Amino acid sequence: MTELGERAETLLKALIELYIIEGQPVGSRTLARHADLNLSPATVRNVMSDLEELGLIQAPHTSAGRIPTQLGYRFFVDSLLTIKPLNVEAVESIQSRLSTESDPKMILAGASEMLSKVTHFAGLILIPGQENARFRQIEFLSLSDVRVLTILITDDGRVQNRVIPTDREYSEAELTQAANYFNEVYNGSSLAQVRRALLGEMKTDSDKMHNIMKTAVTMAGKFFDEEEREKDDVVLSGEENLLNIPDLCQIDTLQKLFDAFKTKQDLLDLLDRSMRVNGISIFIGEESGYRALDDVSVVAAPYETDGSVVGTVGVIGPTRMDYEEVIPVVDVTARLLSGALSGRELSDGSRKPR
Amino acid sequence: MTELGERAETLLKALIELYIIEGQPVGSRTLARHADLNLSPATVRNVMSDLEELGLIQAPHTSAGRIPTQLGYRFFVDSLLTIKPLNVEAVESIQSRLSTESDPKMILAGASEMLSKVTHFAGLILIPGQENARFRQIEFLSLSDVRVLTILITDDGRVQNRVIPTDREYSEAELTQAANYFNEVYNGSSLAQVRRALLGEMKTDSDKMHNIMKTAVTMAGKFFDEEEREKDDVVLSGEENLLNIPDLCQIDTLQKLFDAFKTKQDLLDLLDRSMRVNGISIFIGEESGYRALDDVSVVAAPYETDGSVVGTVGVIGPTRMDYEEVIPVVDVTARLLSGALSGRELSDGSRKPR
DNA sequence: CTTGGCACTCTATTACATTGAGTGCTATCC
DNA sequence: GGATAGCACTCAATGTAATAGAGTGCCAAG
Incomplete structure (x- = not known):
């Protein structure tokens, strides 16, 4: 990118900050008065003209002020941000919320909820995959003739259950034995390992297997059948906050958005992408590549348990959001969450956005 | 209520049906042409004037047609409805959706979803209480030093789990014994009975109890602690459909509504009320008594398992909804749901992925 | 390079006239 | 006496024109 020059950068920054606050196109006079550069509106106009040529700002119509383009926001978050000092109260309320919960699922949901509460946008979180x-422990319980309730417990305290239709009736004893067998063999393995092992078992000639083994493999095989990240791995909160954002007042924009909230697939993809990136991800408007998210921005930060990244928390709000405030909030929430999950304290280095 | 006279009723009915279709105030000329009474607009005007005096219709302004009032809708659904024949396709798709699911929770969610799909409004369901x-079966699993994962399984195939913070560490053996004890004692009791028994136990002087018993009661006591109908007992679907209803285009109306969708408390109360009533409940606009629902109507029908009412399914949509179509859809869905939950037919064993 | 001046553009607002749908009232008809 | 045609009236919606104001682009002077 062409070098901008310090003055132009200062003005661009001031313009974006003003626009974020007011939501109105910013004119040369306002900008001149607001930036501390002691320039006349005419000079500012020249600079603005340059900025427009570079595609960083644009005018809605001839005789209006300028508003940032997507590119302008991008340049802003990449190079111009001055991260605002964190609101101590907000941090404390997040912290206290996360530390009072004990159920891990609740902690995760709590992080998303607190983000929505603090930012007044929607919070979202990609919860750790099971893999x-x-x-x-696994448990098989006969429900009626041909349905078996399967319960899987992992050592992070999550419980997953599913009703599995079977081809024949199984006795209680059979199921208990099968579960015992399974529990013994796979105790302590990761779910990924279990799945791999199961796939192997199922290819083996089943005649050679012990009956109990066969039952166990059949049941669990159906349970582990399809497993990938799914819908339930993304938890949203505070979607209703987006309804009174003036920038998103168009019904069809909201409709698209809420449709995406229902499916969650796009959100899942996006958060998954951001998990693989080091540090905070910011998707501005159409950058994310999903139609439904064209008119919003997403700020997301990965969180860890025991030193490895397992998921992402973030915020989804209007493109005209206060990045200087939202980014540190998301950042610190991710850290607090990591802390709450690992049972450790918050470290206090600061992280740079990508 | 004053007797209306057949002609007035016919006209009111025609007016409401027209208004439901068009969404525009209905004038005397239109109404005269549409009703098969062979009356002149002037005559119709006289009748309309009467209807207005009775509070059944109103004019948005002097020179506009008339629209039904809340009272008008009420009279309409009480006395004037001609239930439309059911859309066979819709019924079949509902039926097939309900019968392919095997997990009871999925069946319930499916009913709500199908209602939203068929009516293009929001579907909602009050799922059976646990009582x-x-x-x-109950199971206690130690998670970390002072947290115990408690899993409760009921014979309708539902699994509930909760992480319980404890005051001291419990060994695996202790917890297993406690669970065994509990399972033996309460096997087959209803949850209401279990709760009552627990309350009694907790009042007993704990010194006299066996250690194992004490552990069991402590754990389960915390689990059963707060239990009433909760948030999760109401399942919503298709909320996003309400975003493109022209009648609900006001942002703050939607905001109120989606706030209520988040809390769910009002919905829960409403559905609970409708469960205690025999037959279909219809709440038109402000009738429900909840501010958030002032601008919508709710049609709900109770459903049963094994002959007794356990919950309610319904639809929430604009007050100007096609009651003649929605009512039978809700009705038949409740019936199909009752059927799917009780008279469990043999499913064809095909398992729907994901 | 900066700045003041100036003509120009475009939106938003206001005022005013016009149109058309629909009403209420009354006199008339069967 | 109920139904109807006729008519004056009301009111939202639409269109037109004028005006004000914010802001721009450009040029010439500092």
């Missing part, structure tokens, strides 16, 4: 969790 | 379910 890395360790197998702890 | 009547029978206790099947």
Whole structure:
């Protein structure tokens, strides 16, 4: 990118900050008065003209002020941000919320909720996939003739259950034995390992297997059948906050957005991408590549348990959001969450956005 | 209420049906042409004037047609409805959706989803409370030093789990014994019975109790602690459909509504009320008494398992909804749901992925 | 390079006239 | 006496024109 020059950068920064606050196109006079450069509106106009040529700002119509383009926001978050000092109260309320919960699922949901509460946008979180969790216990319970309730418990305290239709009736004893067998063999393995092992078992000629083994493999095989990240791995909160954002007042924009909130697939993809990136991800408007998210921005930060990244928390709000405030909030929430999950304290280095 | 006279009723009915279709105030000329009474607009005007005096219709302003009032809708659904024949396709798709699911929770969610899909409004369901379910099994698993994962399984195939913070560390053996004790004592009792028994136990002087018993009671006591109908007992679907209803285009109306969708408390109360009533409940606009629902109507029908009412399914949509179509859809869905939950037919064993 | 001046553009607002749908009232008809 | 045609009236919606104001682009002077 062409070098901008310090003055132009200062003005661009001031313009974006003003626009974020007011939501109105910023004119040369306002900008001149607000930036501390002691320039006349005419000079400012010249600079603005340059900035427009570079595609960083644009005018809605001839005789209006300028508003940032997507590119302008991008340049802003990449190079111009001055991260605001954190609101201590907000941090404390997040911290206290995360530390009072004991159920891990609740902690995760709490992080998303607190983000929505603090930013007044929507909070979202990609919860840790099961693959890395360790197998702890499985249980098969006969419900009626041909349905078996399967319960899987992992050592992170999550419980997953599913009703599995079977081709024949199984006795209680059979199921108990099968579960015992399974629990013994796979105790302590990661779910990924269990799945791999199961796939192997199922290819083996089943005649050679012990009956109990066969039952166990059949049941669990159906349970582990399809497993990938799914819908439930993304938890949203505070979606209703987005309804009174003036920038998102168009019904069809909201409709698209809420449709995406229902499916969650796009969100899942996006958060998954951001998990693989080091540090905070920011997707501005159409950058994310999903139609439904064209008119919003997403700020997301990965969080860890025991030193490895397992998921992402973030905020989804209007493109005209206060990045200087939202980014540190998301950042610190991710850290607090990591702390709450690992049971450790918050370290206090600061992280740079990508 | 004053007797209306057949002609007035016919006209009111025609007016409401027209208004439901068009969404525009209905004038005397239109109404005269549409109703098969062969009356002149002037005559119709006289009748409309009467109807207005009775509070059944109103004019948005002097020179506009008339629209039904809340009272008008009420009279309409009480006395004037001609239920439309059911859309066979819709019924079949509902039926097939309900019968392919095997997990009871999925069946319930499916009913709500199908209602939203068929009516293009939001579907909602009050799922059966736990109180009547029978206790099947409880399990205590130690997570870390002072947290115990408690899993409760009822014989309707539902699994509930909660992480319980404890005051001291419990060994695996202790917890297993406690669970065994509990399972033996309460096997087959209803959850209501279990709760009552627990309350009694906790009042007993704990010194006299066996250690194992004490552990069991402590754990389970915390689990059963707060239990009433909660948030999760109401399942919503298709909320996003309400975003493109022209009648609900006001942002603050939607905001109120989605706030209520988040809390769910009002919905829960409403559905609970409708459960205690025989037959279909219809709440038109402000009738429900909840501010958030002032601008919408709710149509709900109770459903049963094994002959007794356990919950309610319904639809929430604009007050100007096609009651003649929605009512039978809700009705038949409730019936199909009752059927799917009780008279469990043999499913064809095909398992729907994901 | 900066700045003041100036003509120009475009939106938003206001005022005013016009149109058309629909009403209420009354006199008339069967 | 109920139904109807006729008519004056009301009111939202639409269109037109004028005006004010914010802001721009450009040029010439500092």
